[in-house]
Amino acid sequence: MRNNRRLRWAAVPIAATLTLVLAGCTQAQLNGFLPGFIEGESPATNHTERVSGLWVTSWIVLLVVGVITWGLTIWAVIAYRRRKGQTGLPVQLRYNMPIEVFYTIVPLILVLGFFAFTARDQAEIEKRFTADEVDVKVEVIAKQWAWDFNYVNEDVYSPGIQAQLDPNGPAGSVDQAALPTLYLPVGANVELELESRDVIHSFWVVDFLYKKDMYPGKTNYMSFVPEREGTYAGKCAELCGEYHSLMLFNVEVVSQAEYDDYIQSLRDAGQEGQLSNEYDRNQNLPGTGAPELKEEHEAE
Structure with a gap:
């Protein structure tokens, strides 16, 4: 009985301490x-x-x-x-x-x-949104070493270049204004079509806690709802060549009005239509032209 009482008395301060510690945790800690x-x-x-x-x-x-x-x-x-004085092995x-x-x-x-x-x-x-549920559809095209964004529903596009060093900033810092930027309206059902133009890449927005690989010749999808306005850093998470570390981008989650203004700015800049696979480095896939070559050799 005494042992049970002692355990109960010991459990009370432990439980109280845990309650206080957990109650004081920030959202980041939780x-x-x-x-x-x-x-x-x-x-x-x-x-x-x-x-x-x-x-x-x-x-x-x-x-x-x-x-x-x-x-x-x-x-x-x-x-x-x-123990002292013991010899040999214990009982096995x-x-x-x-x-x-x-x-x-x-x-x-x-x-x-x-x-x-x-x-x-x-x-x-x-789980993907159905076609009727999608509010914003963007085709994300990865390339060595940057990103292109096709806003499918609005029929405009935004081409990107790899990260540039900021001459006016600290040594090694990147010019954020020159980074490819994906604009998304807050609270919208977003579907991203992820494609690669050359080698394997990986689409990673750090704060979204999720990444997905991008394979040449295959389309992957991400469906989500951005719930907080702000700027989110993104990068390629798959080693893809010499300038992999400079394959950066930003995601701007903005209000619907700001999103509409951005889409209009792309139209005003003449960036209407969609970027195609015209610059795809993998056009000559294995097997292309093989039947004609085989027939020529047989004729000889």
Whole structure:
């Protein structure tokens, strides 16, 4: 009985301390110190909290497993250490079925749990809007080492160049005004068509907590809702050549009125229509022209 009482009295201050610590956590701390969160404001996109929730929950589970494992390891080292005067080996135990079942079943449950929650969240994140639900559709074309943006519904485009060093800034700083910039209206259902013009790239907006590879000859998609206005840094996350580090861009999430003004500015600049695959470096794909060459050799 005394032991139970002592445990209860010990649990009270521990629980109170945990409550105070958790209550004092900022939004960034509660979301695992991941980018994409600002205190008192909406997350960057409708998927941001889902990603951070999976991350934080995984770390909590793994931390508990780690504490238990290390605790048992240290306890075994101390409890079963060689005492003074002892010689030889301790009694060897084999085929302890309960323990073997335990350390087989528990990891299996953890792996299945991680798989189930990851599959659930990935299915939601990868879910595409239907054609009627899409408000803004943008074709993102990656190229060594920059980005082009086709605003499909508005039939305008914005070509980009690789990052340029800022001569007036600190050494190594980038001229932000010269970066390719993708404009999106806040609260809109956005679908991005991701394509590559040459090699494998990866579209990554850091605060969105999500990235997706871009393969030549294949179109990938991202569907999301930007929920907070602001400027978000983006980059290529797949090593793609000599100037990979300069393949940067920005995403500007703005009001609908500002978005409309930007689209109009592209029209005023004569950037109407869509950028095509005219400059695709992979036009001569394997097999092109092979049948004609084969027939010529057979005729000879």
